[in-house]
Amino acid sequence: MRIADEPCGLPMNKLPRQLAASRPLDIGAEADFALGGLSVRPSLREVSAGGRREVVEPRVMQVLVALVHADAEVVSRDRLIELCWGGRLVGDDAINSSIAKVRALAALTTPPAFEIETVPRVGYRLHPRVVTKPSHEPPPSPAVEKPSALAAKRHSLPWLWPAALGACALILVAAASWYFFKPDASRDWIVAESHQPFIGTSLIERYPAISPDGTMLAYSAGPNLTSRQIYLRLFKGDSSIQLTHEKFDATSPAWAPDGTAIAYIVFQDGHPCRIMEMEIPSGLSHQLGQCRSAERTDLTFDPSGDALIYADSLSAGTRTRLFRFDIARGKTVPLTDPPRNTLGDEPGAFSPDGRYLAYVRELGGLLSEVRLRRISDGQEHILDEFNGCDANPNWTPDGRAILISRDCLGSYSLWAYSLDGRSRQQVLVSATGIGRLSVNPDGYVAMETYGGHAPILAFKPGSNSSPTPLAAGSGLTSHCADFAPDGALAITGSMDSKFGVWIASSEGAPFRKIVSLPHFACAIRWSPDGSRFAFIQTGPAGFEIPVVSRDGEVITRIDYTATDTGLFDWTADGKSILSTRLEGDGWRIWRTDLATPDKSVPIAPSGWINPRVHGSMVFAQKYGGVGTWRLDTSTPQQVADGPPLEASDLMTISGDQLYYADLSDPKHPAIAMQSVYGGKKKRLMPLPFGSIQFTFAVNPKSGDLVFSPPAADNSDIGLVRLQRR
DSSP: OOOBOOSSSSOOOOOOGGGOOOOOOOGGGOOOEEETTEEEEGGGTEEEETTEEEEOOHHHHHHHHHHHHTTTSOEEHHHHHHHHSTTOOOOHHHHHHHHHHHHHHHTTSSSOSEEEEEETTTEEEEEESSBOOOOSSOOOOTTTSOOOHHHHHHHSHHHHHHHHHHHHHHHHHHHHHHHHSOOOOSOOEEEEEEEEEEEOOSSEEEEEEEOTTSSEEEEEEESSTTSOEEEEEETTOSOEEEOOOOSSEEEEEEEOTTSSEEEEEEEOTTSOOEEEEEETTTOOEEEEEEOSSOSOOOEEEOTTSSEEEEEEESSTTSOEEEEEEETTTTEEEEOOOOOTTSOEEEEEEEOTTSSEEEEEEEEETTEEEEEEEETTTOOEEEEEEEESOEEEEEEOTTSSSEEEEEEOSSOEEEEEEOTTSSOEEEEEEESSEEEEEEEOTTSEEEEEEEOOOOOOEEEOTTOOOOOEESSTTTTOEEEEEEEOTTSOEEEEEEETTEEEEEEESSTTSOOEEEEEESSOOEEEEEOTTSSEEEEEEEETTEEEEEEEETTSOEEEEEEESSBOOSOEEEOTTSSEEEEEEEETTEEEEEEEETTSTTOEEEOSOTTEEEEEEETTEEEEEETTSEEEEEOSSSSOEEEEEEEEGGGTTSEEEETTEEEEEEOSSTTSOEEEEEETTOOOOEEEEEOGGGSSOOEEEEOTTTOOEEEEOSSOSOEEEEEEEEEEO
16 A cells, blocks of 8 residues: 655655555456466455365465466566565565465365475575466467477477366356356346435434334434444334333344344443344343353344354454354354454345355455355355445345445445346445445335544533534544644544545644545554654555654555554654554564564563553553553553443543543443553543544643544434336
8 A cells, every 4th residue: 555645735755765655466457367276266366176265365366476477487575575565665474474375275286286486585486287377468479489398388288188177177167156146137226215314313223124024124222332222113104112121232133034023132341242032022022142252243033033143253352253043952153264364254144035145254454345155055255345444235125136335434335236246336325324234125225324424523521611623614534633742633534535644733723634545544643752653554465554754754664464453552762663463373462663664573462452652651452351451560450441342442541641431331431531550530521422433532732632533423224215227
């Protein structure tokens, strides 16, 4: 990814040459090819052989294609960096890891499909058994091509048989893919009628679920995200009735296929979620089971009605996966097994005929993919990948295509995808965000809708005055914010759908844009001396932290091929960055010195995340737990009872005070303040916006709390009816 110079306005310093990004190899434009006994589909990141199919990381596929393109010639490490990392600064570990993963693909066939030779101090060379080179250009004529040992083998008669077999294998794979994931060649979907909002009150309304007969809508609603209940609304009525009266937060209603019951989840801070069921219409409820470790999850019924699908972890601190809960037997079994370097899977929706499950895999940071799973044999297919977008899948009313809502920070839309993911149609564009979807056979689609992104607001704790909007009327939307020691305010944000970093010399002063960005960024932090700032950007194979001077010059960039939590901090001397990464043994905090950005060392055992620094003191959160802990002592010491993990963004340090979201009282969530040395907490103000989907910073000069909500403070339920054009 690349930080571009500002095209006009304030003068920008040119990026250092070693940081200027080249255009990386585009695997989406690469043709399919055969390699040994392997069938390789770069655009889908698939490698298959003998019935086995692997979906590889984008960077791994780029490295494989780059080596194949070289036609058995040596590819230098610098050339690999240029083709696969866009010329950015990359450590040896990143290259070695990618090469090792490419080598592992050769073992999908016996004998191995290829070998990769390491040429010391130079690079790598791929030796295939049989290669069909991926290229958009016709091969040179044999009459003019310079002979080589590899070329002679390619044009000799023994090559024809395996090549023919490889071609046949590709045809069979393509035919099987077409049979199982047939494109929807029917007419386009259009919006025949729209009701926006269908349910819109001062409460937070979410999780729409249309009954199987299409006459009722169940949903959750409440004043905040810790005290909601399940409600029911008749489509032909004009009011809702409250179904549940739980002591704690009740969400995610899911209708049984026969419409006789609604399952839902009850959240209680610090406890695994409870899976409940309510009989309809009697209203009697009882507990079906309990999550293993997840405090929150989404539910969907198996088409048989005998089981529920939900997201959970095998143990606290591990990636989430989909589980199938057999209601009658009370037995739970894993349904998916996401790679260890991902955050995990979230449930979506079954097709009307019950043959497929569409769901979301969170790859880390802002990356995700929507996947289609065939229930009969577990075969999976990636419909699309998203960077910086929330995506929620469901199905068109006829079940012939998948509906996906896209919430992409200023761009909100609903799309219909063919089952192979290659054909897609934009169904509607919305002025507000779109979240979870529910569909019925009559063409009605109920959806979560959000009011857009609010401007940055400044609150004075202890006063009854209204919050002060900053950058009012400028069209600037803030995402994340931080104050320098001298009171300068830096934010990542967007204006007219263009992303960047803006700085104001003080709270209330005008903002000026100093960096343009290709997409959403957050977690911005000033250095201790206020001379520089850094922020996190997520890329296709990890995340990076650019370090930028006050005038917009990129000083250095730390590139990580790993998953992050989106939070980091500086060390007290300003010479290093502390970040959280998901490695093979779990989450851990690492220190990276700016002088050696390609090397990192762990500073804590696995299980600790989200570092915050105050002088020589290091604070963090425990993955799977609640609270803030001090790590620089002989044994970790808890200093605060918040925030919970889902509100990790709502924690910062200013002066000797720790500020965080206090959700210990679900009825009265608040922003609390507590000394970094421990002691009694002070509740400063009610939690703004009635949600936890925002970030905040504390002005060291005035003590104001400046909130930067990246998501709307309220949500409603919208309703549209789709039909064929």
